[in-house]
Amino acid sequence: MEEIVKVAVDAMGGDNAPGEIVKGAAKALRENDNIYIYLVGQKDVIEKELESYEYPKERIEIVDAPDVIETAEPPVMAIRRKKESSMVIALKLVKDKVADAFVSAGSSGAILVGGQLIIGKAKGVKRAPLAPLIPTEKGASLLIDCGANVDARAEHLVQFAKMGSVYMENVVGINHPRVAIVNIGAEEEKGNALVKETYPMLKSLEDINFVGSIEARDIPRGDADVIVCEAFAGNVILKLYEGVGSVMLSVIKQGLLSSLRAKIGALLIKPALKKTLKKFDSSQYGGAPLLGLKGLVVKAHGSSTATEIANAIRQCIEFKQQNINNKITEALGDE
Amino acid sequence: MEEIVKVAVDAMGGDNAPGEIVKGAAKALRENDNIYIYLVGQKDVIEKELESYEYPKERIEIVDAPDVIETAEPPVMAIRRKKESSMVIALKLVKDKVADAFVSAGSSGAILVGGQLIIGKAKGVKRAPLAPLIPTEKGASLLIDCGANVDARAEHLVQFAKMGSVYMENVVGINHPRVAIVNIGAEEEKGNALVKETYPMLKSLEDINFVGSIEARDIPRGDADVIVCEAFAGNVILKLYEGVGSVMLSVIKQGLLSSLRAKIGALLIKPALKKTLKKFDSSQYGGAPLLGLKGLVVKAHGSSTATEIANAIRQCIEFKQQNINNKITEALGDE
Numbered sequence: 265m266e267e268i269v270k271v272a273v274d275a276m277g278g279d280n281a282p283g284e285i286v287k288g289a290a291k292a293l294r295e296n297d298n299i300y301i302y303l304v305g306q307k308d309v310i311e312k313e314l315e316s317y318e319y320p321k322e323r324i325e326i327v328d329a330p331d332v333i334e335t336a337e338p339p340v341m342a343i344r345r346k347k348e349s350s351m352v353i354a355l356k357l358v359k360d361k362v363a364d365a366f367v368s369a370g371s372s373g374a375i376l377v378g379g380q381l382i383i384g385k386a387k388g389v390k391r392a393p394l395a396p397l398i399p400t401e402k403g404a405s406l407l408i409d410c411g412a413n414v415d416a417r418a419e420h421l422v423q424f425a426k427m428g429s430v431y432m433e434n435v436v437g438i439n440h441p442r443v444a445i446v447n448i449g450a451e452e453e454k455g456n457a458l459v460k461e462t463y464p465m466l467k468s469l470e471d472i473n474f475v476g477s478i479e480a481r482d483i484p485r486g487d488a489d490v491i492v493c494e495a496f497a498g499n500v501i502l503k504l505y506e507g508v509g510s511v512m513l514s515v516i517k518q519g520l521l522s523s524l525r526a527k528i529g530a531l532l533i534k535p536a537l538k539k540t541l542k543k544f545d546s547s548q549y550g551g552a553p554l555l556g557l558k559g560l561v562v563k564a565h566g567s568s569t570a571t572e573i574a575n576a577i578r579q580c581i582e583f584k585q586q587n588i589n590n591k592i593t594e595a596l597g598d599e
Numbered sequence: 600m601e602e603i604v605k606v607a608v609d610a611m612g613g614d615n616a617p618g619e620i621v622k623g624a625a626k627a628l629r630e631n632d633n634i635y636i637y638l639v640g641q642k643d644v645i646e647k648e649l650e651s652y653e654y655p656k657e658r659i660e661i662v663d664a665p666d667v668i669e670t671a672e673p674p675v676m677a678i679r680r681k682k683e684s685s686m687v688i689a690l691k692l693v694k695d696k697v698a699d700a701f702v703s704a705g706s707s708g709a710i711l712v713g714g715q716l717i718i719g720k721a722k723g724v725k726r727a728p729l730a731p732l733i734p735t736e737k738g739a740s741l742l743i744d745c746g747a748n749v750d751a752r753a754e755h756l757v758q759f760a761k762m763g764s765v766y767m768e769n770v771v772g773i774n775h776p777r778v779a780i781v782n783i784g785a786e787e788e789k790g791n792a793l794v795k796e797t798y799p800m801l802k803s804l805e806d807i808n809f810v811g812s813i814e815a816r817d818i819p820r821g822d823a824d825v826i827v828c829e830a831f832a833g834n835v836i837l838k839l840y841e842g843v844g845s846v847m848l849s850v851i852k853q854g855l856l857s858s859l860r861a862k863i864g865a866l867l868i869k870p871a872l873k874k875t876l877k878k879f880d881s882s883q884y885g886g887a888p889l890l891g892l893k894g895l896v897v898k899a900h901g902s903s904t905a906t907e908i909a910n911a912i913r914q915c916i917e918f919k920q921q922n923i924n925n926k927i928t929e930a931l932g933d934e
Contacts, residue, residue, distance in 0.1 A: 336786075338788070373784075400846070401846050401849065401850065412783075414783070414790065414791035414792075415791050415792050446835065448747075448749070448830070448831055448834040448835070448838075449708075451671075453673070455749065455831075456749035456750050456831045457749075457750050459831075479838050480834070480835040480836075480837075480838035480839035480842060481838035481839065481841050481842040482842060483839065483842060484839075484842040484843050484845075484846035484847075485842065485846060495783070496783055496790075496791045496794075496832065497831065497832060497835055499783040499815070500781065500783070500815040500832055500835055500836060500839075501815075501835060501839060502815075503783075503814050503815035503816035504815035504816065504818065504819070504835075504836060504839050504840070504843070505839065505843055506816050507815060507816040507817060507818060507819040507820065508819050508839070508840055508843040508844060508847075509843060509847060510819075511735070511736050511819035511820060511879075512819075512843075512844060512847050512848075512879060513847075514736065515736065515875050515876065515878060515879050516851070516872065516875065516876070518875055519868070519871045519872045519874065519875030519876070520868055520871065520872070522871045522874070522875065523870075523871050525867050525868075525870075525871070526867060526868045526870075526871035526872070528864075528867055529863075529864040529865065529866070529867025529868035529869075529871075530864065530868060531864070532860050532861060532863055532864025532867065533854070533855055533860075533861045533864035533865060533868065534864075535858075535860075535861075536854045536855065536857045536858050536860070536861035536864075537851065537854045537855070537861070539854065539857070540850050540851065540853055540854030540857065541850065541851070541854070543850060544846075544847060544850050
């Protein structure tokens with residue numbers, strides 16, 4: 265019999281909450297037999313939303329949480345003060361081992377703070393990085409760290425490299441994932457003080473496949489599987505990826521509407537274009553794990569729809585089955 | 600009578616040197632009556648290349664330079680040792696006021712080092728930033744700094760904001776350019792230590808139009824005219840822009856070849872698509888100025904063709920006529 269993975273879902277977090285979150289939870293339950301969901305949030309609101317969907321009722325439980333943490337709230341204060349918020353209550357379910365994982369599309373800052381304060385870091389972990397998968401020409405790479413851990417030190421980046429390797433090897437299934445550090449040139453002597461300090465440390469590690477520096481230009485080409493950087497650079501990379509992609513598509517769309525000839529052409533290319541662009545759409549990956557905690561925390565994009573929420577929930581199965589947290593502790597253990 | 604702008608062009612720098620550089624110089628001379636060019640490099644090679652083109656011979660002079668600085672050479676050593684290189688000799692023409700400006704598609708590192716060591720920084724300038732124009736949905740923004748000045752301090756970023764404002768106002772012609780600092784959130788309290796220190800300093804300046812933080816996602820939308828950041832982040836932004844753009848186009852092209860229907864559509868949309876994508880092509884801007892020196896230094900992209908070289912040369916006219924260096928010194932003078 266397959267092991268059941270229990271996921272605490274923050275029904276109130278995100279631009280499309282609670283509607284799309286509840287819909288995504290129902291979808292995840294229908295599609296995966298081995299998931300049990302705690303849907304955490306305002307009980308009456310959730311119950312009403314659930315009425316619209318078909319789902320296996322024996323694998324869902326609503327946990328009432330009257331409060332909601334808004335995106336604009338200062339994270340530390342929100343987590344400390346709003347004890348009755350959906351986020352705090354859901355995180356506590358993971359802390360108390362009632363649930364295995366926590367999924368939320370709510371405030372990134374609050375998720376990062378809450379994950380570390382309530383669930384806590386695993387043994388040996390200095391910082392918990394947020395590590396989304398980003399689409400590349402060849403598939404996907406793990407960008408680690410994109411969280412709120414700005415001003416990281418070299419020892420943190422070394423841990424990110426190890427954790428990222430464990431994730432890509434075990435969850436994504438890539439043998440000996442290529443690990444690279446984000447830099448402004450390919451040569452070892454290039455970079456800022458942090459990169460110059462970290463580079464030789466990564467080079468000396470025997471348990472990861474370090475391939476050197478990666479320039480930002482080569483990230484979308486998929487030249488490495490694990491892209492190590494501190495969170496400020498990671499955040500810039502993640503968001504610029506999104507920004508350039510969406511502006512280019514809008515520029516292309518304008519071009520397709522600029523003449524009758526182009527409009528006819530646009531109708532003909534639409535299905536093929538849609539299919540290939542899907543390859544380059546990060547929403548297929550569902551959410552970004554916050555690695556190195558005592559339980560699993562997955563941050564879904566703020567604008568997530570039901571499909572992305574369902575993907576984020578499904579992602580927890582692999583994470584639990586592969587026992588990633590233990591493997592991370594082992595990988596860091598040799599320090 | 601219009602003032603003549605004298606430009607020292609490094610004929611040997613760049614992936615397509617000397618062919619495209621010489622061709623670009625001839626083009627710039629044909630198209631602009633008020634330009635005089637010193638074409639610096641191996642005399643016999645340049646003479647042979649020039650034979651293929653029509654150009655006004657009275658406005659060009661070949662300056663022999665037997666040596667070439669290669670892209671892979673460590674910049675400081677290359678500039679110090681290769682006294683007979685095209686780059687060093689061309690930079691000296693600017694230092695000695697023989698030429699007003701220097702244009703090269705060669706090694707970025709060597710151009711940055713050479714500009715500062717040979718031409719020297721203008722009075723009051725703490726660091727000379729490399730500031731390319733990047734395309735946006737609405738036009739173009741100045742990204743300052745993308746150079747080799749990593750690990751910048753807050754006082755440097757403040758100067759970048761002032762220099763960038765002068766450039767956008769006078770060269771690009773934008774009234775009260777909106778200045779923003781690259782950050783990982785819109786709120787004032789967000790950011791790494793450098794941004795947190797710089798933000799209030801920028802906010803207190805009365806002579807620039809500071810609009811606050813900009814997230815990387817909003818850069819391609821053109822939400823600010825002057826994008827201030829330290830060079831590591833700037834370099835990541837510049838190169839990721841290029842990388843995401845080219846990979847997306849290649850993904851789209853694959854899609855257009857995936858079925859007969861799409862192939863026919865592709866033929867129909869081609870002219871319109873080409874026209875709109877041109878709007879989003881950074882090569883139209885020619886080169887990036889290295890601001891804050893005693894003379895003008897323009898870095899063209901390593902892969903520049905004749906058109907980009909001609910654009911980079913033409914760019915020097917506006918810079919000289921608007922007397923940007925003096926305006927920068929004035930803007931920094933109130934410190």
